[in-house]
Amino acid sequence: MKLRQLIEKEYELKITKWHDDDLLETDAGKKRIYHWNDQQQLEWHIKWRESCRPTIDVMINRMIRTKSGATHISFEEGWVSLHDEVTTLYPMEGHEAKWALLIGEMLASGKQWAEEFRESDAPIMTSIEQITSKVDEIVQLDEVARLVLKRSCVEAKNRMAAAERLKKAEDDQPLPLMDPFVSLTQAKQIYNVMLWQATTKRPERGYRSIRLFLEQWLYENGEESLENLITVLHRHIDLTGQQGELILSECLQPWELDDCLKKLEETRTSAEGLAQFEVFQQRWETSRKLVLLLSRWIDNERKKVAT
16 A cells, blocks of 8 residues: 555545645645655654653644554555655744743653663763864865964863763763754744654753754743743743753863864865855853753852752
């Protein structure tokens, strides 16, 4: 049976148009097909999404149930799930409370199902020694950019040392499993409901997705909005305790420098190299601000408790 016929039969809907990117127009609204080749990965995503139930107006794009109540159907050598498709972006500034609730729930669910995918490890960064040596090898850089990157390597070494000290202090803390963060545009709006469009990616252990989320939020919305977001997030997870220390440790990791060098290795022209360098500069400054803001916020909250 073809996939179109199978979906119409199992989900009891009529497909009126099938787009090339697996977007469906149906008599029940727009839907999107997710393909899965790894059963363990699929099962983790089902459990993670099902346990993320913040409120009736903040939701994860869970699997639409078939007529028999199944979360997915078998097709060829893998599986398929169906999800509601929404295109309107959810607003950010002024709506920090809902965003914080979403992040808090995703973290809680990530810790709840952390042992369900044991072989999923935290991302590993290139050593600072290797990063430093690569700077001299990249030919698509002018000398000014090369000098800036070399100076950044020195700062990166200090940041990594500080991150390691924080991490060692919290070695006994289990790390959550997270659906890797892609973009703030994953948050969609339908009526007054926030619908977070999760991915089909392999879950990632640790707080890198939280760091990327906070970094993008700061870049898009500024320091005041981020501080409001963090303040509300603190109601859902203790940012002055161990979890806050681990998030700060992740924010200190110079991922943007590692990412920049990897992308520079793939560039072929000076123009491409300059473009990557400019992206790095923006991310570097944003991550600096993030570390300062988060560490200052944690210190201030601890002082409030102490007085």
